[in-house]
Amino acid sequence: MELISDSVDKINTLKNRELERKLNLQKKQETKKSFMAENEQMEFFQRTFNEKQNYIESLLKKSQTLSKEELPEHFNTISKEILMLQKYVAASNLFLRNYFLQKCQNVLQELSLRAQELENDLLPKKKFGFKNKAKGNDVAKGADTIDFALKAATNGNVKTLKENSLGIECGFHKRSNETLSLSAEEIAKKDVCLEHLTNCTVYLKGYPSTLHLNHLSDCKIFSGPVSTSIFAENCFNSTLVIACQQLRLHASTKVDIYLHVTSRAIMEDCNNIAIAPYNWSYDTLDTDFVNAGLDKEINNWRCVDDFNWLNAEMHSPNWREMEEEKRVKEWT
Incomplete structure (x- = not known):
């Protein structure tokens, strides 16, 4: 055994x-x-x-x-x-x-x-510039050659200002608590700059070539179709109602954007951004879209590339589609 x-x-x-x-x-x-x-x-x-x-x-x-x-x-x-x-x-x-x-x-x-x-x-960003030493004929020549118009609504009276300094681009600089506007003739195919504005409402009816937005706080910006790019940075607690070929948004927070973009929007170092479709309307808007070379039927407002968010499987936490009930339906 x-x-x-x-x-x-x-x-x-x-x-x-x-x-x-x-x-x-x-x-x-x-x-x-x-x-x-x-x-x-x-x-x-x-x-x-x-x-x-x-x-x-x-x-x-x-x-x-x-x-x-x-x-x-x-x-x-x-x-x-x-x-x-x-x-x-x-x-x-x-x-x-x-x-x-x-x-x-x-x-x-x-x-x-x-x-x-x-x-x-x-593609340098156009900025406001002032020459301190401009004299005599130089200043007169600058006043003749620079096409710069500012319109400010003051007590209901609209006035046009000519800036005699050299190096200034079309737009507004260092303004507070004002309603400002530029006409189609003043901005057509031009580079427009809005910089260092606080608690301002700006109306741009027409078709600029580019639009630069920098250091805006508590502002509302309404723009007709921009034929190329909108570059926006350092914007805070503001509303942008804008149309363009491409949007570049940088270093901004608490911004509502009503957007028409024919390519894609790109953002970096931003947070608390809410996006909705462009809904501003004025008499010559359709013609301005044609003159700007933008297709009014193509709007990729949902296509946003966030350079600070690389997870392809999850939506970026830095921006969201604005809830329909929170969207402004008609601008006054």
């Missing part, structure tokens, strides 16, 4: 060893397959990332060869490509090693910085 029992034990031991050997072999095969799959993922990711990086590099080089009219849409394309690459990296971080992920993020940061520097060089 003991011999039989020993034989059974030996057989069971051999079976267990064989089973253990097969399990170890299976584990090694699965580990090898997993390693191969990971390597294939890494190789595919790196190839795709490099292709995208090279494409963006080529777009950056091409910037120097384009006309000023082509540049806004070109830089919008670059911004979208960088954002798509950022989202691709974010979606792939489950299998990326930390050092490789950091390397990709450094490349993206460098591309974004180069794009911003190029845009600043080739």
Whole structure:
């Protein structure tokens, strides 16, 4: 009986060893397959990332060869490509090693910085400027050559002001507690700048070439269709009712935007942004859309790229669609 029992034990031991050997072999095969799959993922990711990086590099080089009219849409394309690459990296971080992920993020940061520097060089933001030493004939010449008109509603009387200083662009600068307006003739195909305004309401009926908004607080801005870009930054607790080919919003908070945009809106370093469709109306609006070269039937107001939010699976917490019950239905 003991011999039989020993034989059974030996057989069971051999079976267990064989089973253990097969399990170890299976584990090694699965580990090898997993390693191969990971390597294939890494190789595919790196190839795709490099292709995208090279494409963006080529777009950056091409910037120097384009006309000023082509540049806004070109830089919008670059911004979208960088954002798509950022989202691709974010979606792939489950299998990326930390050092490789950091390397990709450094490349993206460098591309974004180069794009911003190029845009600043080739499409500088027009700012108000005053020359302190302008004298005699220079001032008179400046008054003749600068097409600058300011209209301020004061006690119901509208007045037009001519600014004699050189370097001033069309718009308003350092104004508070006023209702301001510019006519279609004053802004047609021009760069308009609204800067350092507090508690102002501004009406721009017409079709500017570009619109720059900077340091606005507690303001309401109403603009007709802008043929190229609107650049807005440092806006706080304000309402923008705007139409354009592309919108760039930077460093702003608590802003309601009633938007018509034919490409996409891009935002960075912003929060508490609410967006609704453009709904301002005035007599020549349809004609102004035609003159601006914008299609009134194409409005991508929901298409917002947030450079501070790379999670492709979740909506950015920095902006939202404005609730319908909170939208202003008709502007007075």
